[in-house]
Amino acid sequence: RQTQSSNIEQLAEQVVAGDRRALARAITLVESTRPDHRASADALLAQLLPETGKAVRLGISGVPGVGKSTFIEAFGLYLIEQGRRVAVLAVDPSSRRAGGSILGDKTRMELLSRSPDAFIRPSPAGRSLGGVARRTREVLLLCEAAGYDVGIVETVGVGQSETAVAEMVDLFALLLLPGGGDELQGIKKGIVELAELVVVNKADGDMQAAARRAAAEYRSALRMLRPLSADWQVPVLQVSSTEHRGFAEVWAAVQRHREVLGEAGLASRRAAQAKAWMWSEIEEELRSRFAAAPAVAARLAEAEAAVAAGRTTPAAAAQELLGRFLGEAPSRD
Numbered sequence: 001r002q003t004q005s006s007n008i009e010q011l012a013e014q015v016v017a018g019d020r021r022a023l024a025r026a027i028t029l030v031e032s033t034r035p036d037h038r039a040s041a042d043a044l045l046a047q048l049l050p051e052t053g054k055a056v057r058l059g060i061s062g063v064p065g066v067g068k069s070t071f072i073e074a075f076g077l078y079l080i081e082q083g084r085r086v087a088v089l090a091v092d093p094s095s096r097r098a099g100g101s102i103l104g105d106k107t108r109m110e111l112l113s114r115s116p117d118a119f120i121r122p123s124p125a126g127r128s129l130g131g132v133a134r135r136t137r138e139v140l141l142l143c144e145a146a147g148y149d150v151g152i153v154e155t156v157g158v159g160q161s162e163t164a165v166a167e168m169v170d171l172f173a174l175l176l177l178p179g180g181g182d183e184l185q186g187i188k189k190g191i192v193e194l195a196e197l198v199v200v201n202k203a204d205g206d207m208q209a210a211a212r213r214a215a216a217e218y219r220s221a222l223r224m225l226r227p228l229s230a231d232w233q234v235p236v237l238q239v240s241s242t243e244h245r246g247f248a249e250v251w252a253a254v255q256r257h258r259e260v261l262g263e264a265g266l267a268s269r270r271a272a273q274a275k276a277w278m279w280s281e282i283e284e285e286l287r288s289r290f291a292a293a294p295a296v297a298a299r300l301a302e303a304e305a306a307v308a309a310g311r312t313t314p315a316a317a318a319q320e321l322l323g324r325f326l327g328e329a330p331s332r333d
C-alpha cells in the first residue's frame with residue numbers, strides 16, 4: 001500500500017512535468033474498470049486536482065461529415081501556432097462497436113497528432129454514455145494537469161452525448177454545413193439550444209455563397225429559437241477548415257464568451273457542473289450496485305416480467321426491489 005501511494009505520487013509529478021507517457025499511463029488508469037485501479041485513479045485525481053481548471057474547455061458537435069475532425073485538426077494547429085497546447089478528447093458511446101466509429105479512427109488528425117503540443121485521445125470504449133462521459137471528464141482534468149491549456153471535447157451531433165459534453169465544457173459549439181435553411185430543423189432542437197457558438201464549415205469554393213446565406217438564415221433562426229439574451233447572443237461564424245480560414249474569429253468569439261461570463265460566471269458554471277457530476281457518479285454507482293446485489297439480481301428478471309405483463313405496478317416492483325437492496329422486508333403499504 002505504501003509503495004502504491006508513492007507510485008501514485010510519482011505518477012502525478014510526472015504528469016505535471018508534462019511527461020506524455022506518464023499522462024498516457026494516468027489515462028489508462030482512469031479508464032480502467034478494475035476496482036483496485038479505480039482506487040488508484042481516485043487518489044491520482046485527488047492529488048492532481050489543484051493543477052486542474054486552467055484550460056479553456058470547448059465542446060464541438062456536428063453531424064457526421066460536417067468536418068469536425070478536419071476543423072479540430074486545423075483549428076488545433078492554429079492554436080498551437082498561437083502558443084497554445086491542445087488536448088482533443090472524444091465522447092462517443094458507439095465507439096465500442098469496433099471499426100464502426102468515426103471518432104475511434106486512428107488515422108484522424110494525423111498532422112495534429114504529430115505535434116508535441118497536441119494530445120489526442122479517442123473515446124473510452126465499451127461503456128454507457130454515462131461511463132464514457134465520466135471518464136472523459138477525468139481525462140480532461142489529467143490533460144489540464146499536464147499543461148494543456150485548451151481542451152476540445154468532440155462528439156457526434158446525433159444523440160444524447162451533446163448534453164453530456166455541454167455539461168463538461170465552458171463553451172459548446174455546433175458545426176453546421178452550408179446547406180439549405182432547413183438544416184437547423186434536421187438537428188434536434190435540444191442540441192441547437194445548447195449551442196453557444198455556431199460555426200458554418202466549408203465556406204469555400206462553390207459553397208461560399210451558400211455558406212453566407214446559411215449563416216444569415218441560422219442567425220435569424222437562432223434569434224427565434226433563443227430570444228436575444230442580454231449577456232450572450234450566439235455568434236454564427238463561417239470557416240473553411242480545409243483552407244484554414246476563419247479560425248481567428250472563432251478563437252476571438254471563445255475569448256469574448258469568457259469575458260462576458262467573467263471569472264465569477266465561469267467559476268459558478270464549473271461549480272454547477274461539478275455538483276451535477278457528483279450526482280451522476282452517485283446515480284451510476286447506486287444503479288450498478290443495485291443491479292449487482294444478489295438479493296436484487298435474484299428477483300430482477302421476474303420483477304421486470306411482472307411489470308411488463310401488467311401483473312404488478314412499476315412502483316410496487318421498484319419498492320420491493322429497493323427493499324431487498326436495502327435489506328428490509330418488502331414494503332406493503
Ligand code: GDP
Nearest residue numbers: 063064065066067068069070201202240241242
Ligand atoms: P466529421 O465526420 O464531422 O469528422 O467530418 P470530416 O472532418 O471527416 O470531413 C468530412 C468531409 O468534409 C471530408 O471529405 C473533408 O475533407 C471535408 N471537409 C471538411 N472541412 C471542409 C471544409 O472546410 N471545406 C471543404 N470544402 N471540405 C471540407
